[in-house]
Amino acid sequence: MAHRLAVLDRFYSIIPAGGIGSRLWPLSRADAPKFLHDLTGSGKTLLRATWERLEPICGGQRIMVVTGRAHRAAVEAQVPELADKNVVLESEPKDSSAAIGLAAAILQQREPDVIVGSFAADHVISDQRGFARAVSEAVVAADAGYIATIGITPTEPAIGFGYIHADGNLNIQGAPSAVRADRFVEKPDLAVAKTYLADGNYLWNAGMFISRADLLLEQLGESQPDLLSGILELAQAWDTPSRGAVVDKVWPKLTRIAIDYSVAEPTALKGKLAVVPGAFDWDDVGDFAAIAKLHSGGRKSDLAILGENARVLADASSGVVVSQSGRLISLIGVEDIVVVDTPDALLVTTSANAQRVKSVVDALKLSGRNDIL
Amino acid sequence: MAHRLAVLDRFYSIIPAGGIGSRLWPLSRADAPKFLHDLTGSGKTLLRATWERLEPICGGQRIMVVTGRAHRAAVEAQVPELADKNVVLESEPKDSSAAIGLAAAILQQREPDVIVGSFAADHVISDQRGFARAVSEAVVAADAGYIATIGITPTEPAIGFGYIHADGNLNIQGAPSAVRADRFVEKPDLAVAKTYLADGNYLWNAGMFISRADLLLEQLGESQPDLLSGILELAQAWDTPSRGAVVDKVWPKLTRIAIDYSVAEPTALKGKLAVVPGAFDWDDVGDFAAIAKLHSGGRKSDLAILGENARVLADASSGVVVSQSGRLISLIGVEDIVVVDTPDALLVTTSANAQRVKSVVDALKLSGRNDIL
Numbered sequence: 253m254a255h256r257l258a259v260l261d262r263f264y265s266i267i268p269a270g271g272i273g274s275r276l277w278p279l280s281r282a283d284a285p286k287f288l289h290d291l292t293g294s295g296k297t298l299l300r301a302t303w304e305r306l307e308p309i310c311g312g313q314r315i316m317v318v319t320g321r322a323h324r325a326a327v328e329a330q331v332p333e334l335a336d337k338n339v340v341l342e343s344e345p346k347d348s349s350a351a352i353g354l355a356a357a358i359l360q361q362r363e364p365d366v367i368v369g370s371f372a373a374d375h376v377i378s379d380q381r382g383f384a385r386a387v388s389e390a391v392v393a394a395d396a397g398y399i400a401t402i403g404i405t406p407t408e409p410a411i412g413f414g415y416i417h418a419d420g421n422l423n424i425q426g427a428p429s430a431v432r433a434d435r436f437v438e439k440p441d442l443a444v445a446k447t448y449l450a451d452g453n454y455l456w457n458a459g460m461f462i463s464r465a466d467l468l469l470e471q472l473g474e475s476q477p478d479l480l481s482g483i484l485e486l487a488q489a490w491d492t493p494s495r496g497a498v499v500d501k502v503w504p505k506l507t508r509i510a511i512d513y514s515v516a517e518p519t520a521l522k523g524k525l526a527v528v529p530g531a532f533d534w535d536d537v538g539d540f541a542a543i544a545k546l547h548s549g550g551r552k553s554d555l556a557i558l559g560e561n562a563r564v565l566a567d568a569s570s571g572v573v574v575s576q577s578g579r580l581i582s583l584i585g586v587e588d589i590v591v592v593d594t595p596d597a598l599l600v601t602t603s604a605n606a607q608r609v610k611s612v613v614d615a616l617k618l619s620g621r622n623d624i625l
Numbered sequence: 626m627a628h629r630l631a632v633l634d635r636f637y638s639i640i641p642a643g644g645i646g647s648r649l650w651p652l653s654r655a656d657a658p659k660f661l662h663d664l665t666g667s668g669k670t671l672l673r674a675t676w677e678r679l680e681p682i683c684g685g686q687r688i689m690v691v692t693g694r695a696h697r698a699a700v701e702a703q704v705p706e707l708a709d710k711n712v713v714l715e716s717e718p719k720d721s722s723a724a725i726g727l728a729a730a731i732l733q734q735r736e737p738d739v740i741v742g743s744f745a746a747d748h749v750i751s752d753q754r755g756f757a758r759a760v761s762e763a764v765v766a767a768d769a770g771y772i773a774t775i776g777i778t779p780t781e782p783a784i785g786f787g788y789i790h791a792d793g794n795l796n797i798q799g800a801p802s803a804v805r806a807d808r809f810v811e812k813p814d815l816a817v818a819k820t821y822l823a824d825g826n827y828l829w830n831a832g833m834f835i836s837r838a839d840l841l842l843e844q845l846g847e848s849q850p851d852l853l854s855g856i857l858e859l860a861q862a863w864d865t866p867s868r869g870a871v872v873d874k875v876w877p878k879l880t881r882i883a884i885d886y887s888v889a890e891p892t893a894l895k896g897k898l899a900v901v902p903g904a905f906d907w908d909d910v911g912d913f914a915a916i917a918k919l920h921s922g923g924r925k926s927d928l929a930i931l932g933e934n935a936r937v938l939a940d941a942s943s944g945v946v947v948s949q950s951g952r953l954i955s956l957i958g959v960e961d962i963v964v965v966d967t968p969d970a971l972l973v974t975t976s977a978n979a980q981r982v983k984s985v986v987d988a989l990k991l992s993g994r995n996d997i998l
Contacts, residue, residue: 278955565985568978580970580997582651582985585978586962593971597953598964600973605941605958612938612955624953 259395259426260388262367263462265306266355269299269319269327269373270345272625274613275539275606278597279574282625287373288326291537292546293558298374298537300330305377307333309384316340316359317373318351337491343499347508349479349515352461353472357487360465367394369462370511375536376546382532389528390462392426398526399463399471399519401433403455404534409445412538412607414438414457414512416527424526433520433527436512455527458534461516471515479507479514540590541606544572555583559593571603597624632768632799633761635740636835638679639728642672642692642700642746643718645998647986648912648979651970652947655998660746661699664910665919666931671747671910673703678750680706682757689713689732690746691724710864716872720881722852722888725834726845730860733838740767742835743884748909749919755905762901763835765799771899772836772844772892774806776828777907782818785911785980787811787830787885789900797899806893806900809885828900831907834889844888852880852887912979913963917945928956932966944976970997 273279273286280286287299294301306315312333318340319327328334340355352370359366369387377383390400403416419434436457440448448454461468473480482502489498519525535542547556548570555566559575566573569583574592581593590606592599601609616625646652646659653659660672667674672690679688685706691713692700701707713728725743732739742760750756763773776789792807809830813821821827834841846853855875862871892898908915920929921943928939932948939946942956947965954966963979965972974982989998 278953565988567981567984577971579968580651580989580994582970582972582974584972584974584981584985586973586975589959589973591971591973595952597955598950598966598971599955599957600959600962600964601955601957602959608940608957611940612957615938616953621953 259367259391260310262363262365262395263310263314263391264359264363264366264368265310265315266352266359266368266370267299267302267306267315267317267373268348268351268355268370269317269323270342270351271372271374273374273538274610276537276543277592277609277613277625278594278599279576279592282622283322284326285323285374286537288323288330291543291558292376297330298376299327302371302373302375303331303333305380305383306371308380309387313338316355318342318355319373320345343503345508346503346506348511349472349476349509349513350483350506352511353469353479353483353514354486356463356465356468357483358490360469361487361490364466366465367391367462368465368468369394369460371460372458372536375458375534377532377534379532382530386429386528386530386532387460387462389427389430390460390526393422393424393430393526393528394462394464394467396424396427396526397464397467398422398424398430398524399461399467399515400427400430400526400528401462401516402458402460402530403433403527404458405529405531406449406454406456409442409449410456411439411442411445412542413536415440415448415454416457418453418455418527418529422526427526427528430526430528432523433525434523435520436517455529456534457512458530458536459512461511463515468515471519475514475518476507476509478505479509482506539606539609540572540574540592540601541603543574544588544590544603547572632740632764633683635736635738635768636683636687636764637732637736637739637741638683638688639725639732639741639743640672640675640679640688640690640746641721641724641728641743642690642696643715643724644745644747646747646911647983649910649916650965650982650986650998651967651972652949652965655995656695657699658696658747659910661696661703664916664931665749670703671749672700675744675746675748676704676706678753678756679744681753682760686711689728691715691728692746693718716876718881719876719879721884722845722849722882722886723856723879725884726842726852726856727859729836729838729841730856731863733842734860734863737839739838740764740835741838741841742767742833744833745909748831748907750905750907752905755903759802759901759903759905760833760835762800762803763833763899766795766797766803766899766901767835767837767840769797769800770837770840771795771797771803771897772834772840772888773800773803773899773901774835774889775831775833775903776806776900777831778902778904779822779827779829782815782822783829784812784815784818785915786909788813788821788827789830791826791828791900791902795899800899800901803899803901805896806898807896808893809890828902829907830885831903831909832885834884836888841888844892848887848891849880849882851878852882855879912982913945913947913965913974914976914979916947917961917963917976920945
């Protein structure tokens with residue numbers, strides 16, 4: 253126990269706050285990405301809720317946020333406690349390997365034996381204790397030399413998430429539930445998802461990675477040497493007056509790759525990926541169907557209403573309404589409907605079509621309608 | 626033929642332009658009723674189209690419009706040709722017997738042998754020649770002492786219209802198609818509507834009544850003596866300086882009753898109602914399903930888009946979109962949908978639920994939300 257506490261003292265959280273959340277358009281926009289919205293009706297944005305979930309674990313002085321320059325003010329407004337030195341601004345998005353890798357490299361520069369954990373800014377978890385327990389086991393597993401992830405125990409044959417296959421206990425002192433993860437699998441179809449659920453050794457990939465910073469960077473260097481050298485050059489200059497010049501030079505060349513591919517999968521193949529099963533609720537709220545489900549508790553007949561001052565008059569209708577325009581919204585006899593009402597764009601679809609929202613965003617991009625994205 | 630022309634010289638059209646069109650909320654409002662909208666995409670409001678349909682028949686100097694005080698400016702903007710003396714303003718709505726009866730009484734005062742015809746301001750007819758032919762037969766039938774109506778030859782077993790039962794030729798010189806109408810029937814259910822269609826002697830009640838003004842008022846007096854005496858008091862004062870005082874005194878007491886009940890049905894029972902079958906297209910555009918149908922020509926897969934500058938991005942969707950807000954409207958995978966997007970209210974329903982829109986309006990009324998009605 254004393255050991256675990258000592259290990260947790262070396263822990264630092266990284267929150268990559270990027271990603272617009274295209275499937276949540278027109279609610280999520282380039283200038284109002286998903287993490288800046290309250291999708292749960294809690295009164296807190298997802299970013300704020302993420303901060304408040306991590307703060308009791310590592311303390312507010314040990315949380316770093318990586319975000320786009322355009323979101324700096326909004327992030328700081330959401331998290332006024334965030335220390336200046338813990339804001340890493342991206343000149344342009346370069347995917348998760350660069351974001352998390354750079355944060356890890358900066359932190360390791362400052363604190364060589366740091367253990368870092370990355371947690372998306374836009375996921376929903378309500379079981380704080382279950383989450384904290386899983387994180388602390390993952391930190392211990394990381395200290396033992398593993399790259400650790402937290403895999404969510406599936407409650408249904410979800411087809412919207414990737415899965416992690418667990419294989420064999422690791423017997424790590426202080427991390428009794430940590431097991432070896434031998435492979436990642438992409439989003440399955442329903443038949444396959446059902447076999448995963450029945451199998452019992454498949455967990456949802458929640459994209460949380462906890463690792464000693466040095467090991468994370470070592471693995472990144474093995475698979476992406478150019479990216480690592482760029483990251484190290486940035487990290488060395490970060491706390492010096494030459495940061496700006498180095499950013500201008502190095503940033504544009506950083507390789508875009510998800511950390512799942514650059515770090516997690518190669519580590520799993522080597523047998524060095526540990527997964528701590530998390531039996532807590534978790535959702536990445538990837539589309540409006542997820543929002544509807546989150547609010548209805550699975551009851552098909554419910555109508556979820558999001559938005560301050562929402563004025564909705566509904567008759568024989570279910571699904572989700574997001575109200576941002578202040579207008580009266582009237583629904584009659586529409587089931588599993590998705591209505592997103594914003595000042596300049598309106599979306600009407602159904603839960604079943606929620607994943608197709610991205611195609612509208614793509615069409616708008618193609619037609620140059622960036623003003624509305 | 627010469628006789629028919631002479632008779633038509635005595636003909637005057639009355640356009641009662643009242644009725645909000647509650648089933649078309651939030652497009653139709655108290656301050657923007659149905660007749661002030663272009664529901665066909667023709668570029669003309671329904672009122673303007675009604676005027677242009679009647680003008681070739683009786684001339685622009687022989688059309689009287691009865692409307693609410695609040696709509697005077699809008700009506701005059703739509704019909705700048707409208708003579709001042711031909712605008713009858715209602716202090717408050719008193720239903721069709723009062724509106725048409727007063728217009729008839731004023732006209733008869735000015736021109737004792739006038740034949741009047743009343744035509745709703747918010748119906749859609751595209752076959753101008755077919756319409757004009759039916760009206761001229763109805764005028765001749767009216768001159769022969771009948772109260773005449775025009776019944777539309779049904780093209781399908783519609784459940785949204787009332788029907789007129791025709792029974793036996795009247796052999797009126799100059800009105801060869803006029804037949805006796807012996808009864809009106811309310812909107813039927815589908816099974817009954819099918820028997821009407823098969824029977825061949827049922828016509829849609831389009832609410833057009835053509836009659837000598839004196840006979841119309843006589844019938845009104847038989848069924849509604851108090852209403853008639855109010856109307857006559859108003860008519861006598863109308864073209865004099867005492868109009869205002871008499872309106873203030875008499876108007877509030879006028880009985881509210883539809884002309885169908887006060888005049889048409891009693892006349893049918895007496896065997897004095899003639900109906901001229903009209904084989905032209907006609908629709909009262911009573912709800913959004915009617916609008917969808919009007920635009921799609923019956924093709925279920927079509928998406929009708931109404932509104933200047935409408936910006937709609939639709940994928941696998943059908944039904945009708947009314948755009949008044951200028952916002953981008955995106956539809957994905959919604960069929961037979963009705964989306965009405967106005968600056969302060971949004972309606973989402975389906976064609977099948979189009980008739981239920983009135984219940985929303987009723988609910989808003991009950992909750993005192995007149996600002997949005």
